[in-house]
Amino acid sequence: MSEAKHRPLWPARNYASLTEIPYCASLLSYNEFRLQYLDPNIPVLIGSALTAPWRARQEWVAPNGKPAFESMRSSLCSHPVEVPVADCHCKDFTDQKRSTMDLKAFLDQWEELSDRQEPARLYLKDFHFVKAFPDYHAYQTPDIFRDDWMNEYWTRRGDMEDDYRFVYCGGDGTFTPFHADVYRSYSWSANICGVKRWTLFPPDQEHLFTDSLGNTVYDIENVDTKQFPHFHKAVRFTILQRPGETLFVPSGWWHQVHNIGDTISINHNWANGSNLDLLLDSLQSDLSEVERSIDNLQEMLDPEEWVDTCQNLLLINSGWDWSTIWNMCMCIRSRVLKTMKGQEIPDSDAATTTTAAAAASVAATSTIHIQPEKDGRDHHHHRLPLFDPPTIDQQPDLNLTLRRIDHVLGYIKGNEAAKSFLKRKKDIDADQIQLLM
Numbered sequence: 471m472s473e474a475k476h477r478p479l480w481p482a483r484n485y486a487s488l489t490e491i492p493y494c495a496s497l498l499s500y501n502e503f504r505l506q507y508l509d510p511n512i513p514v515l516i517g518s519a520l521t522a523p524w525r526a527r528q529e530w531v532a533p534n535g536k537p538a539f540e541s542m543r544s545s546l547c548s549h550p551v552e553v554p555v556a557d558c559h560c561k562d563f564t565d566q567k568r569s570t571m572d573l574k575a576f577l578d579q580w581e582e583l584s585d586r587q588e589p590a591r592l593y594l595k596d597f598h599f600v601k602a603f604p605d606y607h608a609y610q611t612p613d614i615f616r617d618d619w620m621n622e623y624w625t626r627r628g629d630m631e632d633d634y635r636f637v638y639c640g641g642d643g644t645f646t647p648f649h650a651d652v653y654r655s656y657s658w659s660a661n662i663c664g665v666k667r668w669t670l671f672p673p674d675q676e677h678l679f680t681d682s683l684g685n686t687v688y689d690i691e692n693v694d695t696k697q698f699p700h701f702h703k704a705v706r707f708t709i710l711q712r713p714g715e716t717l718f719v720p721s722g723w724w725h726q727v728h729n730i731g732d733t734i735s736i737n738h739n740w741a742n743g744s745n746l747d748l749l750l751d752s753l754q755s756d757l758s759e760v761e762r763s764i765d766n767l768q769e770m771l772d773p774e775e776w777v778d779t780c781q782n783l784l785l786i787n788s789g790w791d792w793s794t795i796w797n798m799c800m801c802i803r804s805r806v807l808k809t810m811k812g813q814e815i816p817d818s819d820a821a822t823t824t825t826a827a828a829a830a831s832v833a834a835t836s837t838i839h840i841q842p843e844k845d846g847r848d849h850h851h852h853r854l855p856l857f858d859p860p861t862i863d864q865q866p867d868l869n870l871t872l873r874r875i876d877h878v879l880g881y882i883k884g885n886e887a888a889k890s891f892l893k894r895k896k897d898i899d900a901d902q903i904q905l906l907m
């Protein structure tokens with residue numbers, strides 16, 4: 471057999487020799503990005519050329535470098551838009567207290583504070599911008615980040631309950647508490663205006679910032695040394711992200727983010743074959759935590775009820791269960807197989823077709839559909855599809871991708887509880903169930 475078959479599916483990840491977060495002033499090719507940062511799971515800060523053409527960089531920033539409040543109000547606030555906001559002065563378990571408000575009201579109060587040069591407390595975060603403004607085209611997903619299975623999967627599913635494409639807006643002093651991203655996904659974060667100070671911690675240091683009850687540090691600048699006596703030993707890197715710059719945040723790196731001055735950023739959570747093993751670990755460890763927390767119930771439930779109860783809780787607590795990773799893998803597997811057979815070549819030309827046309831072309835070759843426009847109308851010819859599928863040269867070798875996916879499917883097939891759960895799940899295709907036999 472060919473040597474490729476025996477190559478490890480994931481390269482070793484080793485952070486010991488890293489002395490600072492690399493900065494890349496010029497644009498990176500996909501292969502440079504994959505070999506130097508994505509596969510080794512190392513952060514990189516990329517210069518502002520990457521975002522220079524974006525509409526957001528042109529229309530959301532005033533000549534003085536502050537947010538272009540008036541221009542944003544006029545292009546985004548012609549109708550009420552409810553946005554999520556966090557109160558940075560109010561801790562709520564591991565997060566900040568969340569609520570929602572109207573976008574215009576948010577911009578108005580922000581501008582007032584900014585004019586008075588007062589620190590802010592409300593932070594507009596996790597705003598699903600593409601979902602709210604599908605025709606706006608504030609930015610284009612950079613080529614190096616387009617192999618994105620999470621957003622591809624949720625978009626192809628059509629119900630769009632979940633996507634991971636966000637806008638953040640916060641005044642001076644707003645911050646995001648210490649965390650690692652959901653599912654151990656990657657994130658990329660592009661600063662539109664303002665400066666962010668990031669502190670990043672390489673993986674596998676959780677024991678230094680988790681107490682005996684499982685609580686983790688909330689604010690790295692205010693750590694209770696009695697509760698977390700070893701926190702000071704954790705290796706960390708601090709970096710300033712300036713206007714236009716984009717940070718790649720690797721899988722499983724804990725981080726905290728502070729806004730310096732008025733800041734707007736765009737970010738995606740994303741995942742692909744390069745961190746699929748880490749996603750699987752993360753699901754497994756979230757599940758173990760759920761099982762531990764209710765292990766007193768196990769003897770009262772029959773085995774199927776026990777599995778279903780744990781999966782239900784996992785979905786509520788962590789936003790996913792076995793079917794999420796299974797369905798995502800199947801969705802990407804089907805797209806990859808079609809590409810290999812030459813049936814569906816993802817091409818950046820797709821970006822010039824209408825959403826309805828993109829939906830029809832995907833529907834013709836896939837069992838998973840992109841939903842056409844709700845009103846059924848054909849919306850002009852300059853629309854992007856709701857996600858930017860990677861071209862062949864914006865993803866690793868497709869054979870490697872298939873082997874990675876099959877590794878995860880194989881793991882699930884070997885796990886009796888996972889298998890029995892999936893066989894009972896209604897949203898798994900009957901022919902996919904065959905694969906579980």
Ligand SMILES: O=C(O)CCC(=O)C(=O)O
Nearest residue numbers: 638645646657659727737
């Ligand atoms: O910009 C922020 O406040 C948080 C961003 C973040 O946590 C991320 O991109 O992963």
Ligand SMILES: [Fe+2]
Nearest residue numbers: 650651657725
């Ligand atoms: Fe994050």
